[in-house]
Structure formats: structure tokens, C-alpha cells
Amino acid sequence: MSTLVFDYDEEAERYDVLRGGEPRAAAAADAVLGLIPDGTGTLLDLACGTGTVTRRLATAGLDVTGADAAYGMLRRAAERVPGRVVLADARQLPLPDGSFDAVSAIWLLHLLDDAEQVVAEAARVLRPGGTFVTTVDKAASHDVGSDIDAVMAPRPRRVARDRSDLVASYAGRHALLPVGGASFRGCGQGRTPVRAAADVRRGWYTLLRPGEPLTEQLATRLEQLPDQHVPRPEPEFKLRAYRKPSLLQGQGQGQGPGQGQR
Secondary structure (H helix, E strand, O other): OOOOOOOHHHHOOOHHHHOOHHHHHHHHHHHHHOOOEOOOOEEEEEOOOOOHHHHHHHHOOOEEEEEEOOHHHHHHHHHHOOOOEEEOOOOOOOOOOOOEEEEEEOOOHHHOOOHHHHHHHHHHHEEEEEEEEEEEOHHHHOOOOOHHHHHHOOOOOOOOOOOHHHHHHHHHHOOOEEEEEEEEEOOOOOOOHHHHHHHHHOOOOOOOOOOOHHHHHHHHHHHOOOOOOOOOOOOEEEEEEEEOOOHHHHOOOOOOOOOOEO
């Protein structure tokens, strides 16, 4: 089983500050809510992190359970949604089949070599007619056509585990049908050259090892860009939604894709 890129127990200390905090959580939660049908009661929020999105989903009236494999993250989520969190790996959930009306996975699939296993588990714990919502193409969302992107273009890249066509293939193999998509803008995540250079040097880009010649070359070029502390445009994040066929749909009598959505 593959591992996550970072130690998210350690990252929990500064996670919200560096990733848009409450404004981004509000935008993400609104986008998720727009993709699940009216009448959805229970929702499992996979890789819930510090619980900022989870809390907003709960505030919207859903009976939400947050799951995360990092204790440091989950401890903060438990403060935001007390009694609603479980320590669990999204690829091997300790939860019964067909137990949720909806499952969300926000900024998770891009971290895993075995991302399909998350989709398989989401399909398993969804009830018939339930909806799975996930972010796709996260890395591509940060390429906004800025001068930072131009400097970073020569860097080696991994195959994106959350590429939208791959996620669609995962969903298809686990009998999940596409029913819609949405997007939302990041908040406070427009990169600055000075921060981008620091991220390069600290190993944020996993194929750029700290201290190696290309790493130093790119960091130096970033430090030579103008307006070192001026944020470039915000990323635009994408969501895709998939539906587990209901019993009626299995008999050819169900709703078509996208019907009954908020």
C-alpha cells in the first residue's frame, strides 16, 4: 500500500494557514453541497484533515462523519465536529457496506499511488443511489499561466493520480456513474516567488530533491523573478460527482444523471 508524501501529523500545525483556511473551506463545502441531491442525510468526509470543510457540511444539516489517517489532523477535526470523527485509512475503511448517502474526498486522490482503492471503498460504503464527490486534477489547478509556472515548467512530474480521465475510469470499474461537476476558486493560495522557491528547496515537489542541481537552479530562478511577495492568480479547483445506481436504476427505472441535484 502506498504512503502519503508528507507527515500530516506534522503538517497539521500549519495546514490551515498555508491552504486558504476558512474561506477555502467555505468554497469547497458549497461546491460539494451543490453536487449532492436534496434529501441526502449521511455523508462520510474522507481525509477530513483539520475538519474545516467537515464542519461546514455538518452546519448545512448533514449527518457527517469525518475520517482521516493522521492523528494530528483528526485531533483538530474533533475539536470542530466533536463525536463525528474516526481514525481510518480511506483505502481500508472500518465501516459497513451501504452505510452513507454520500462520500466526499477533497484533495486526497492526488496523494496516493493506489487512488483507485479510495474510489472502491467509497463505492462500497455508499448506499444504492448514493453520491461520491471528489477533487480531480489538483496539480494542474495550480498551473495558472504565471511566471512561476514558466520557471517550473522543466521540472520532472509524476503521473497525476487524480487526473480526471483516470478518476472516471476508477469510478466506472466500481459501477459509479458520472452525474456532474463543479469548480471553486482557492483563497489565499496564489503563489509568490519567494514562497515557491522555499517550497522547492524544502522538497514540496517530490521529484525535486533538496540540494540537487536542478532543485537549486529552479529555486534561484524563482528568486530572480520580479514582485517576490506579490501573489499570482488563485488556483481553480475541480470536482467530479458519481452516483451509485439505485435498485430501480438497476432495473432501468431510475432517474437520469444529474436529476434531483441541488
